[in-house]
Amino acid sequence: MPKLKDYINNNEDFKFSFTSSNSISSVYNGSIDCLISGDNISIKPGFRKITLLKCKVGLVCSCGYYKSVVEYLEPITVVNSKSKEYAWFEWCEKMNLNFENVNHIVLDTLSLALDTVKMGVGVTIAPSFIVNSSIEKNELVAPFGFHDSDCEIYLYVPDHLPLLKDRKLQNVVNHIKIPDNS
Template identity: 25%
Template sequence: MRWSALPPLNALLPFEATVRHASMTAAAQELHVTHGAVSRQVQNLERSLGLSLFERKTRALRPTPQARQLAAVVRDALDQIDAAAQQITHHTPTGPLTLSCEPTLLMRWLIPRLLDLAANVPDVAVHLSAGGGPVFFDRDNVDVAIRRDDFAFPEKASRTRLFAERIGPVCRPDLAARLTGTAGVSQVALLHTHTRPQAWDDWGRITGMKVEPASQQTLEHFYLTLQAAAAGVGVAIAPYAVVRDDLERGQLVAPFGFVRDGTGYFLLSRRPPEQDGRVRQLAAWLRAKTSRLDDDDSQPA
């Protein structure tokens, strides 16, 4: 028997869930068993291995480095088993997809297109969740996520490229009439956001243009900065994707156009599109809808 030294296999699921949640109570809720059942299985695993897997404190349960190492291997094995089962049974996942999307892109680009999604992909129900930064599919109960690649993606996440990020100054049309080159920008307020504090510096580095503003103002979120630009408060650096609709309606203008900043947006999923028809249909719709965002000719100034 090759696997005589294996730990008790029925303890691995409760153990992995406990490490992931750092809580036996949360693990028990996920597995639909009692707290006591999870505790017993974890203790059985510890006895089998001859070591403690958790630092137990009054109101905290902290996995040891050894526990995290073992849990990562168990998680990988479970993912492989799940993928193999999907392939041999040809099981088609059902139910809604939980889609996490960066908040500004969600509000200003995706939500206005939900009716089109429902009309053209009627078999896929999507639950939306605003979120940015690193993606944790299991922890956050997320199926797919739209993210910009300004951080490391999960190693095993499937990724579908959507569009390149393009940035440029935007402002209200009457304010743009006062701008004559970057010298004109120095006559108005520059708007910044906490979520992308280097946006103006990035644009200046890419274009070689330098701006000396009369004043500056920083707002907490990107969508607040863009709202201030639309209100005529000043000029903001904006991603083309999130202001495209405002440009077409004439609410904002981009006097210097847009330039690539070297990043791009991707659809990340816990399963490859070829293994999940819902993800495949959603990815196809997103690619069709975002294709114009990569097209220079579609960027009105």
């Protein structure tokens, strides 16, 4: 989350450690204080789930790729991550669109998919908060805009965490929540 790193760097009360190997079990056993995840996890009593963000998603591609598809009616290449392999189909259904000539590439992560799309290889479906800066830099375009999705980002934390008692956790949550203005 873009604002989280800045908050942590400017607040000496927190130590930030990013890893993709932690899970809710790491919060349960106390090896980490909290978990930020896009997975909607059922939690045990004594823990809380705070919604940080309700994602808006959209189709994104490089400016050059968009122009070649629109002007020359080239087939569309969809680049998805393994974790969101069906995002394209869900997006098309939600948008009530049907594309005939579609090729699919599946990569390990959304980050790789976005890098590939920036190189002009195809389109992907991505949350607005992840691609807004690339759109501002004209690296990507979102020709259909961004629309509500089922995707949410959550903060999982034990109720006994001292941060809850002195409102520091709420300050973190308020700082890193992303406004719903895309």
